[in-house]
Amino acid sequence: AASGEESDVVVIGGGPGGYVAAIKAAQLGLKTTCIEKRGALGGTCLNVGCIPSKALLHSSHMYHEAKSSFAHHGVKFSNLEVDLPAMMAQKDKAVSGLTKGIEGLFKKNKVEYVKGFGKLVSPSEVSVDLVDGGSTIVKGKNIIVATGSDVKSLPGVTIDEKKIVSSTGALALTEIPKKLVVIGAGYIGLEMGSVWNRLGSEVTVVEFAPDIVPSMDGEIRKQFQRMLEKQKFKFMLKTKVVGVDTSGSGVKLTVEPAAGGEQTVIEADVVLVSAGRVPYTAGIGLDAIGVETDKGGRVLVDNRFMTNVKGVYAIGDAIPGPMLAHKAEEDGVACVEFIAGKEGHVDYDTVPGVVYTHPEVASVGKTEEQVKASGVAYQVGKFPLLANSRAKAIDDAEGMVKVISEKETDRILGVHIMSPGAGEIIHEAVLALQYGASSEDIARTCHAHPTVSEALKEACMNTYDKAIHM
Numbered sequence: 107a108a109s110g111e112e113s114d115v116v117v118i119g120g121g122p123g124g125y126v127a128a129i130k131a132a133q134l135g136l137k138t139t140c141i142e143k144r145g146a147l148g149g150t151c152l153n154v155g156c157i158p159s160k161a162l163l164h165s166s167h168m169y170h171e172a173k174s175s176f177a178h179h180g181v182k183f184s185n186l187e188v189d190l191p192a193m194m195a196q197k198d199k200a201v202s203g204l205t206k207g208i209e210g211l212f213k214k215n216k217v218e219y220v221k222g223f224g225k226l227v228s229p230s231e232v233s234v235d236l237v238d239g240g241s242t243i244v245k246g247k248n249i250i251v252a253t254g255s256d257v258k259s260l261p262g263v264t265i266d267e268k269k270i271v272s273s274t275g276a277l278a279l280t281e282i283p284k285k286l287v288v289i290g291a292g293y294i295g296l297e298m299g300s301v302w303n304r305l306g307s308e309v310t311v312v313e314f315a316p317d318i319v320p321s322m323d324g325e326i327r328k329q330f331q332r333m334l335e336k337q338k339f340k341f342m343l344k345t346k347v348v349g350v351d352t353s354g355s356g357v358k359l360t361v362e363p364a365a366g367g368e369q370t371v372i373e374a375d376v377v378l379v380s381a382g383r384v385p386y387t388a389g390i391g392l393d394a395i396g397v398e399t400d401k402g403g404r405v406l407v408d409n410r411f412m413t414n415v416k417g418v419y420a421i422g423d424a425i426p427g428p429m430l431a432h433k434a435e436e437d438g439v440a441c442v443e444f445i446a447g448k449e450g451h452v453d454y455d456t457v458p459g460v461v462y463t464h465p466e467v468a469s470v471g472k473t474e475e476q477v478k479a480s481g482v483a484y485q486v487g488k489f490p491l492l493a494n495s496r497a498k499a500i501d502d503a504e505g506m507v508k509v510i511s512e513k514e515t516d517r518i519l520g521v522h523i524m525s526p527g528a529g530e531i532i533h534e535a536v537l538a539l540q541y542g543a544s545s546e547d548i549a550r551t552c553h554a555h556p557t558v559s560e561a562l563k564e565a566c567m568n569t570y571d572k573a574i575h576m
C-alpha cells in the first residue's frame with residue numbers, strides 16, 4: 107500500500123468494475139488498495155455516465171409529462187418553467203452523495219484509497235502520480251487493470267465541451283440549445299438527445315449505419331424509432347459527417363450520404379459526439395510489462411480475467427464484452443473470487459441492456475435476427491402494451507414485449523421489452539435465461555395485477571400457446 111507494505115490486490119481505477127472488485131476483495135480477506143485518478147470514486151458511470159444521465163432523464167421526463175400529459179390526467183396549472191441550474195444541482199447532489207457513499211464503503215471494508223494516476227512498472231508494482239502532488243510506488247501480489255473507457259473522438263471533429271460536446275459536456279450544458287445535433291444513434295446519444303428534446307431542443311441524430319442502436323432486435327427497433335420520431339426526433343441515417351465549422355455563433359456540419367454523394371449543411375447550436383467509447387488502456391504501462399491488447403486497445407484476458415502476464419488481471423470496459431456498468435461489476439467480483447482461489451462466474455450472454463428513454467427499451471439474450479442466423483428452430487410470442495391494463499390505466503401504453511424461445515424445448519432465447527419501466531421488468535427475463543426457463547415457466551408464474559409485468563407473462567403465453575387478453 108501507500109505505506110510501502112505490499113497489498114494482496116491493487117486495483118487501478120475506481121469505477122464500477124474497480125471499486126466493486128476492491129470491496130469484494132477486502133470482504134474476501136485480501137489486503138486491498140484502489141488507485142483512482144479523478145479525485146472521486148465511481149468512475150465514468152457515477153461521475154459522467156449512468157447516474158447523472160438518469161438524473162437528468164428523470165427531471166426532464168417530469169417536466170415533459172407536466173407539459174404534455176398532466177392536463178389529460180386532470181392536473182392543471184400555469185407557469186410551468188425549467189430551472190436548469192436547479193435541475194443540474196439535483197443531478198450533482200445525487201452524484202456527490204453516491205461518490206461519498208463509496209468512500210464510506212471503502213473505509214468500512216478497509217480498502218486503502220490512493221488518489222492518483224497509476225502506471226504499471228512491473229507485474230507487481232504501480233507507480234502513482236498523486237493528485238495532491240508527489241508520487242509513490244504501490245506494490246501488490248495481484249494487480250487488476252480497471253481503467254475503463256473514454257469518449258471516442260471523430261476525425262476532424264474537435265470536442266471543446268461547449269459547442270461540440272461529448273456526453274460529459276451534454277450532461278452539463280448551461281443553456282438549452284435550440285438545435286442539437288447528435289452524431290451517433292447509440293443508446294448514449296438517444297438518452298442525451300431525449301433529455302434535451304424534452305427540455306425543448308430540436309434534436310437531429312446523424313448516424314452512419316442504416317439503423318439506430320444496431321444491437322437491438324429489428325422489430326423492436328422499428329417501433330422504437332417510430333416512437334422517437336413521434337417525440338420529434340429527426341434521424342439522418344446512412345449519413346456521415348464530413349466537415350465541421352465552428353467559426354460562427356453556432357456550428358455548421360457538412361454531411362453526405364454514407365455511400366458518398368451530394369453534401370448538405372446542417373446547423374446546430376450544440377453538437378453531441380456520441381460515436382462510441384474506446385478502452386482507456388494507453389499510457390498506463392501495459393506495453394512496458396508486455397500485457398497484450400487487441401487492435402482496439404482492449405486488454406486480452408483468459409476466462410479467469412488474467413492477462414498474458416501472470417498476476418496482472420483486467421476487467422470492465424478495458425476488456426472485450428458489453429461496455430456496461432453492471433457487466434464491469436460482475437467482472438470485478440468474479441476476478442477477485444478467482445484471485446482468492448474460489449470460483450467466479452460471469453455469463454456475457456445474459457447481460458441485460460437497457461435504453462433509458464421513455465418508454466424504456468430493455469433486452470436480454472438473442473435478437474430474432476441472431477436466433478435466425480444460428481439456425482435453431484424457434485417460436486416468437488408478442489404482446490402489445492395497448493392490451494395491458496396497467497399501461498392503459500396510466501395512459502402510457504406505447505410499446506410491446508417480444509419473447510423468443512427454442513421451438514423444440516421452449517427454452518427462452520431472448521426477451522425484448524419496450525415499455526415504461528422495462529429496465530426493471532427485464533430482470534424476470536434475465537433470471538429465466540440464467541436458469542434455462544421456458545416461456546411456459548414464466549406464463550405459469552403468478553404475476554400481480556395490474557402491472558406492466560403482466561405483458562411479459564402474456565407474451566410468454568403467446569409464445570408456447572395463446573395469450574388471454576388479445
Ligand code: FAD
Pocket residue numbers: 118119120121122123124141142143144148149150151152154155156157159222223224225252253254255273274294386390421422423424429430431432433434462
Ligand atoms: P470506468 O467507469 O470508466 O472507470 C474507470 C476509472 O478508472 C475512471 O474513474 C478513471 O478515472 C480511472 N482510471 C483510468 N486510468 C487510470 C489510471 N491510470 N490510474 C488511476 N485511475 C485511472 N452503463 C450502464 O450499465 N448503464 C447506463 O445507464 C450507462 N449509462 C451511461 C451513460 C453515459 C453518458 C456514459 C458515458 C456511459 C454509460 N454507461 C452506462 C457505461 C458505463 O459508464 C461503463 O460501462 C462503466 O463505467 C465501466 O466501468 P469500468 O469500471 O470498467 O470503467
